[in-house]
Amino acid sequence: MEECVFCKIVSKKLPAFILFENESAIAFLNIRPYTKGHSLVIPKKHHRWIWDIPKEEAAQFFELCQKVAKHLQKTSGNELVYSLTVGEEVPHAHFHIIPNDAVSKFPKALDDVIDEVAFSPELHELAGVLDELIEKV
């Protein structure tokens, strides 16, 4: 889908801090994080809802969700990692993986990277561009 923001991230037409990817899915840091490390996992092919992902792709999609959640458990030092799907903000299936920031213990180096990436002026500017794109959809 040409104008879809997440499809543009998959095709690398829009920048993103990509954490992991496999044949069917990609995981990246949310530019509007609820907490440090808040990540999104999306299928590489455009599907409106998570429930629309064909089973051939769904296994790899959920495998990547699990990989991100386990990674965030390990790096945040906190077993409590929330998972959430709503799907109203961007009409491309996506799953939020959100560490509980109240007790996160990110190593200092990772903490700095997350601050630099998730709270940089460039990404806030990009967030404005994304808002405009989303309003057009």
Ligand SMILES: [Zn+2]
């Ligand atoms: Zn899309």
